[in-house]
Amino acid sequence: MTASAASAIPDATSQQTKHLNDHRLSFTGLSVRYDRGPTILQNLNLSLAPGEFTVLLGASGSGKTTLIKTAVGLIRPASGMISLNGSVLSGKRPKQLRSKLSMIHQDFGLSPRLSVIQNVMAGVAAETNLFRVMLQAYPRTIQRRAIERLVDVDLSPEHFDRRARDLSGGQKQRVGIARALMRDPEFLLADEPIASLDPMTADRVMTLLKQLGRQRGIGVLCSLHQIEIARQFSDRIVGMRHGKIVFDGAPKDLSAKALEKIFGAPPSPVEMLSSQTGALS
Ligand SMILES: Nc1ncnc2c1ncn2[C@@H]1O[C@H](COP(=O)(O)OP(=O)(O)OP(=O)(O)O)[C@@H](O)[C@H]1O
Numbered sequence: 001m002t003a004s005a006a007s008a009i010p011d012a013t014s015q016q017t018k019h020l021n022d023h024r025l026s027f028t029g030l031s032v033r034y035d036r037g038p039t040i041l042q043n044l045n046l047s048l049a050p051g052e053f054t055v056l057l058g059a060s061g062s063g064k065t066t067l068i069k070t071a072v073g074l075i076r077p078a079s080g081m082i083s084l085n086g087s088v089l090s091g092k093r094p095k096q097l098r099s100k101l102s103m104i105h106q107d108f109g110l111s112p113r114l115s116v117i118q119n120v121m122a123g124v125a126a127e128t129n130l131f132r133v134m135l136q137a138y139p140r141t142i143q144r145r146a147i148e149r150l151v152d153v154d155l156s157p158e159h160f161d162r163r164a165r166d167l168s169g170g171q172k173q174r175v176g177i178a179r180a181l182m183r184d185p186e187f188l189l190a191d192e193p194i195a196s197l198d199p200m201t202a203d204r205v206m207t208l209l210k211q212l213g214r215q216r217g218i219g220v221l222c223s224l225h226q227i228e229i230a231r232q233f234s235d236r237i238v239g240m241r242h243g244k245i246v247f248d249g250a251p252k253d254l255s256a257k258a259l260e261k262i263f264g265a266p267p268s269p270v271e272m273l274s275s276q277t278g279a280l281s
Pocket residue numbers: 034037040058059060061062063064065066067225
């Protein structure tokens with residue numbers, strides 16, 4: 001995004017807005033806990049660059065989903081701060097800032113009985129008149145944008161009116177990506193987007209995410225637990241364990257020692273193999 005576009009984003013609120021690292025999504029001293037339970041994310045500091053493809057790598061329960069949900073405002077942090085392009089994202093987020101981050105879900109998050117195009121248009125439901133959403137009568141401009149996004153993710157017109165439940169897993173995730181792109185986000189936060197897909201389909205979806213990020217300058221934070229896929233697609237790998245960042249570096253630096261820090265023990269040959277095929281969950 002350009003400096004002029006950044007300056008077009010109004011301040012979050014007069015008190016909350018601070019000018020921090022421009023053009024980045026930053027987490028500063030972020031701590032998260034659920035209700036009165038233990039602290040899940042602990043004093044986490046992370047700064048993501050536009051256009052960079054970062055894999056958030058960690059074992060089950062390490063806090064990947066918690067971080068992504070906190071980033072998009074679904075979970076309120078106990079302390080710390082999230083900022084985008086210098087504006088603090090906390091409390092109630094104004095629409096202009098909310099729309100800059102989009103989430104992609106592991107289980108696709110589609111409405112199974114709605115058509116493909118209706119699911120994609122739902123990506124801007126929050127910004128659309130409620131009656132229009134209820135009647136599925138989105139303005140023509142939104143319908144056109146949804147078609148463009150579906151073409152961007154390589155779905156063809158024969159799919160547009162199909163019910164989402166009648167698609168394959170890979171097609172469903174493409175619809176999920178198209179929906180996330182409806183808001184023209186600056187960052188995509190993908191929570192295990194390939195967990196339900198077979199290895200070949202997973203490879204295609206990762207390739208698509210990487211291409212879209214590159215072409216549009218969108219920063220991608222993609223949580224995964226598959227080591228080889230992380231190495232293959234990422235520009236940067238952030239390793240998490242027990243809610244803390246224990247590795248942050250280039251894929252080439254993901255040594256056996258780093259993997260031990262992330263996963264707690266050296267991965268066995270079987271784990272390495274299953275992580276390559278996507279079968280490890
Ligand atoms: N709604 C919740 N209430 C209480 N604790 C939760 C809740 N959601 C997650 N947790 C706990 O927070 C920790 C981190 O969970 P999280 O789902 O973020 O991990 P994850 O890295 O995404 O795991 P996975 O790879 O299995 O998806 C876990 O200990 C989990 O039990």
